[in-house]
Amino acid sequence: MSEDGATFVVQEDGGTWRFGAERPLVLDSGLKIEALEIAYKTYGALNAERSNAVLVCHALTGDQYVASKHPMTGKPGWWDRVVGPGLPLDPQRYFIICANVVGGCMGTTGPSSVNPATGKPWGLTFPVITIADMVRAQAMLVEALGIEQLFCVVGGSMGGMQVLQWAADYPERLFSALVIAAAARHSAQNIALHEVGRQAIMADPDWKGGDYATTKKRPEKGLAVARMAAHITYLSEAALQRKFGRELQRDGLSWGFDADFQVESYLRHQGTSFVDRFDANSYLYITRAMDYFDLAAAHGGVLANAFTRAREVRFCVLSFTSDWLYPTAENRHVVRALLAAGARASFVEIESDKGHDAFLLDEPEMASAINGFLKSAGQARGLK
């Protein structure tokens, strides 16, 4: 509701940007993707100075529907607690862009897209992509939308990795950067957990070496197991215990292998509902991109070197006490590198027992930190 009592309708837009053959996406691997398509959503309006654009980068299984109903699940946007009228990322103030990443399965070119050269779905012939490739594609979109400098690039988890990559690769094209529950590299544990998921997918006979697109069957069981394993890593032990404890589904045990415990039933539901909206090959490619991510390695082994050109960018890094997937230590590592590079950085570890997923949930301390950071950056940028 606006001040005069009229219902505020967020100006919602977006679509699919198709790049011509003359503008291929050049990948870190040395390969190219021609006829790149990027599916994106926007909220709010770009101001006359073109200075209020905010790019939201989504996480592994996220998509461009950051603040609007998901077309397949009908569920509200994945970050509707942060993006929306009266919220820290308010479309009345900012022009908010969110694009599906390269390798994704919600409209941007990925392994389930049709390879124009063969007329068939890419499958495993799709080139391996990196976080930097995702960011390079986003930069193409942002440029195509006529925005020279983003006011802010925002993201949690894999989205936060993209934000760090933006700061390293395009420091002049962003005014501020908000990194939530992320890391500058994937740890051995992170890679190991992803490998479990990939093996689950590849062990499913319906995966067919990645060629399932023509078989009318998809590796649903494998993808569901991958999601179940991953979902545990997004929660904390305390959150799981509080939510489920040892509560049973029915009275008494089944003395078999049905989902006796509520936590089992919950995980199974997470797995089966995920396969309805996500592509197994996309899961392989995007987890690979995350595993390959090591920002320091690309800068002589010294993370601070990644940010030497980003001294003018205002950074805010947030972590959560119970996040064991991208723990505070990894976020602090990023902050120390930012300080060493002489960048203007803020950092706070937010008290929460909700684990990694806390960034998607109702966390008033996170909201007020984001709000304060964006407000002061907005003042510095001259936003009204």
Added chain:
Amino acid sequence: MTVREDFKEILRLVRPGSRVLDVGCGEGDLLELLTREKQVDGRGLELEGANVSTCLSRGLAVVQGDADRDLDHFPSRAFDYAILSQTLQATRNPRHVLSELLRIADKAVVTFPNFGHWRVRLSLLIDGRMPETKALPEPWWSTPNIHLCTLADFNALCKDLDLRVESCSSLSGGRPARPIDPSRPVENLRAETVLFFLSRRVHESAEPPAPKDDLFGG
């Protein structure tokens, strides 16, 4: 709102538009004051997460961290001023913290409760108990102060670290700051809280060494 006397003195010392790091900035009161009154480019370092969140919601650039460990990560001469207000005595290694302050900033403002104050001395002498005064309100078992010192002790440390004392003042009982000569024993008796304004002695060739780089390995 009445401005604390030590803040008033710091406001007087800090040049407008300069780069300031407030170590142990709490909820950011001083940073906000300096930003408003002196248009400084202010940053903060603060241990308590709740305080940092308050700072962030006020729009201040503050990093959650610890003076003992996190100053090492700032580049040399990144700031014009480093401020350490009532925090030195709570650090694990005050000597290291002090030398780090003047590596990362050209000048430092350090305030601390003077353990040489006559009330402190009297309390020990007469009662034989750990002193509890206005400047040192907490009992020994709950105080965060683990490295208390007297004005004379601190002055000796500055000499030892080859720091220049630009000025020194005494703050007592909410009265305005009074300039003092830190080498006079009588001031060590009279000052409840002291404020040192310090700078690095300039040696032509001796650029302070860069911090040991453990950004990747450690």
